[in-house]
Amino acid sequence: MTLEIVLFVIFALVCLVSGILMVTRVNPVISALFLVVNFGSLAGLYLTLNAQFIAVAQVIIYAGAIMVFFLFVIMLINPEHEKRFLEYKPQLKIFAVAIAVLVFLQIAYIILFSKPSEGVSREVAASVKAGTIEQIGRELFTKYVLPFEAVGYLLLSAAIGALVLAKKKFK
Amino acid sequence: MLESYIPIFIVMFFATVIALGITFSSMLLGPQRPNKEKLSTYESGMKPVGTTRERISIKYYLVAMLFIIFDLEVLFIYPWAVQFKKLFAEFGISIFISMFIFLVVFELGYLYAYKKGGFEWD
Numbered sequence: 001m002t003l004e005i006v007l008f009v010i011f012a013l014v015c016l017v018s019g020i021l022m023v024t025r026v027n028p029v030i031s032a033l034f035l036v037v038n039f040g041s042l043a044g045l046y047l048t049l050n051a052q053f054i055a056v057a058q059v060i061i062y063a064g065a066i067m068v069f070f071l072f073v074i075m076l077i078n079p080e081h082e083k084r085f086l087e088y089k090p091q092l093k094i095f096a097v098a099i100a101v102l103v104f105l106q107i108a109y110i111i112l113f114s115k116p117s118e119g120v121s122r123e124v125a126a127s128v129k130a131g132t133i134e135q136i137g138r139e140l141f142t143k144y145v146l147p148f149e150a151v152g153y154l155l156l157s158a159a160i161g162a163l164v165l166a167k168k169k170f171k
Numbered sequence: 172m173l174e175s176y177i178p179i180f181i182v183m184f185f186a187t188v189i190a191l192g193i194t195f196s197s198m199l200l201g202p203q204r205p206n207k208e209k210l211s212t213y214e215s216g217m218k219p220v221g222t223t224r225e226r227i228s229i230k231y232y233l234v235a236m237l238f239i240i241f242d243l244e245v246l247f248i249y250p251w252a253v254q255f256k257k258l259f260a261e262f263g264i265s266i267f268i269s270m271f272i273f274l275v276v277f278e279l280g281y282l283y284a285y286k287k288g289g290f291e292w293d
């Protein structure tokens with residue numbers, strides 16, 4: 001129990017510090033690398049919260065694929081232009097602050113006023129079991145088959161969308 | 172529960188220690204006689220030209236996008252593969268068919284990408 005709390009605190013601190021560093025860096029590539037650290041510590045947090053499969057998925061999808069994607073997109077755009085863009089349109093910063101406050105209020109509302117969802121057991125053993133890949137496989141292919149097939153179509157549309165954007169015509 | 176993950180944490184710990192240790196030990200122990208030529212950006216012996224911030228081709232975007240999609244696809248196969256024998260004994264062929272439909276839908280995307288030359292670099 002204490003090991004879990006110690007690890008949770010460590011991961012939470014790493015998460016917080018890397019998040020702040022990510023937002024405050026000027027160089028977007030360095031920001032992206034701090035985001036990798038953030039995703040990694042988030043995976044650790046999921047692990048301490050007994051969500052093992054989510055933790056692995058976090059590392060494979062976010063720290064792996066999404067970060068490669070982010071880095072490519074950063075290199076695709078020219079960040080020097082972005083800097084000048086903010087210089088001659090300083091009123092954009094007001095929007096940024098407003099959206100940040102809005103998101104903060106939403107998160108604060110969720111944390112302070114939401115109730116734990118129904119039917120969730122407070123037992124540790126039950127929550128460990130719920131997070132295993134076996135349990136997720138069982139739920140996914142019995143109760144949630146239809147959403148699962150819908151995900152297939154969603155991925156198909158994403159693949160087609162990317163190809164339509166990047167490749168103009170058939171060979 | 173976390174006790175079973177201790178080996179992973181140990182590996183992560185040693186990876187961090189070794190990476191930082193090697194970097195900083197060469198900084199601390201190695202002789203350092205810097206001059207202007209040594210500190211300049213290495214560009215295969217040429218004089219450095221242009222900035223670091225070069226815009227790269229949109230083709231990389233396509234590669235990254237397809238990588239994410241295929242990665243997600245594979246992620247859904249893990250829980251299926253782990254539970255397949257048990258679920259097959261319980262529910263029969265329908266478990267196989269549900270994954271088959273998923274894969275067929277996805278293979279349509281694969282075929283589209285193949286036909287459109289998404290895997291070619293030109």
